[in-house]
Amino acid sequence: MTTLWFTGLPGAGKTTLARALQDSVKPRHLIILDGDELRASISADLGFSPEDRSEQARRVAALARLLNNQGVSVAVCLVSPSSTDREMARQVVGTGFVEVFVDAPLEVVEERDPKGLYAKARRGELKGLTGLDAPYEAPVAPEVHLRSAETSLQECVQELLKVLGSGSF
Template sequence: MANSDIVWHETAVTKAEREKQNGHPGFVLWFTGLSGSGKSTLANAVDRYFYDRGYRSYVLDGDNIRHGLNQDLGFSAEDREENIRRISEVAHLFVDAGTIVSTAFISPYETDRAKARELLPEGRFIEVFVECPLETCEDRDPKGLYKKARSGEIPSFTGISAPYELPRNPEVTLRTGERTSEENVQDLIEKLAPLLQNE
């Protein structure tokens, strides 16, 4: 609940000024998908693409955020909701700074992703569904989490013992089970072209 005595402080440098200096608008690429689907890989690959071309960008990764800002949260439904709420607010601040921010989080609940979208102006929230079959994610299992979940060591694991609500109308769907990272990044950049050219 917001405190009525706290008001938003307008900054001396506006978002429009920052975007003009950066040469591109600020927006969020919200990568969502199962563990092991390739969210972080794609977010970092597109971030490298942006960096190499002089765009101002940054990646907010689920594991990295839980090392600091969200280290007090667990994996209950309530904590997952709070995890995404905090990330949504941080992403909003990045966009206000005229930065392209990629968020790589499972973010399993549709309502949480919708709330993140509502914080941003129309067209500044790009939901990227990283679609990958559960079997493929389990085969990859880069952190050994699926094995632990199947053995009961990790309760409430998304895709096994906790739900993942598929995005209904994502702006972009990238199929990592059948296309390479390079192909998916190229597809994503092509779909972002109108936004990136809106300078």
Template sequence: MKLTTQKGMVIWMLGLSGAGKSTLSDLLETQFQTENIFSIQLDGDQLRKGLNKNLGFSMEDRAENIRRAAETAGIMAAKGIVVICSFITPLNVHREIAREILGELYFEVFIDCPLTVCQERDVKGLYKLAGNNTLKNFTGISSAFEKPENPDLVLLTESQTPQQCCDHLYAAVSSRITQLQFS
């Protein structure tokens, strides 16, 4: 049984730590609430504290982290929920896992921000730890990040405000939700 009459989808926001994924996720969820769109956030940090706490940061564990997140998001989207995902998702092969699981429900958003700006923001202090070799396998420093090959949307958080980015994101997602309603 569906929870709502709306069509679900998965907005998969990816990018480096500090790029603005969580900020945009919060803003988008607030906008959805204003528009009475039923949504939920899945954040990489939250899932690693619970569902995925047994996973490390090897490439195999990163792939499993994304697989579990995509499976969870897919279950919710099938019930009519718009799921806002915030995961670094460092490699194209990881994105392909999510895309394969979610199919037409998957909407990929690259939160594009230069590494130097992410390092300046460093709200969690992770870049400093990675730079001191205290934190191993950190994406962008000691572990690879591949720019996505063909995202549905690219948001430039260095040159646009969070609200401007959210406005672009909301417009693109609203169009996609409308397409799904009539498919």
């Protein structure tokens, strides 16, 4: 089984891509573990400090591994700004981990701003937003590098399917 670990700035398109991929692989099984949804449930006790972000990544990686061991492929959608945390996730998940860098420039994600995070941060109402006043360490050698500002959603999904091959799910 496979764990696709989608990483990128807030608003880059991680969850949108995962949902489109999920739609294209049906009836095969792909579970999406979305960072926002997980923060409302299994990680409701965590904030956005570097330590809490590391713990969030650890918990999600452990959950992904459990699902993989049960025969379920997983798409994890987390900003996961630290390369160290993504490497830890790779070690926890083990075989089948695929890092997917959803790459979009800051000006594009600010323009998209689906949750209004960048607008709040620019007004001083939000501190520690990844890409503005909190660092994001872009992956150096991800298995998949998708440029969501330049490539259509369907082309990105096709790239994921091509990389994964028909037997990965």
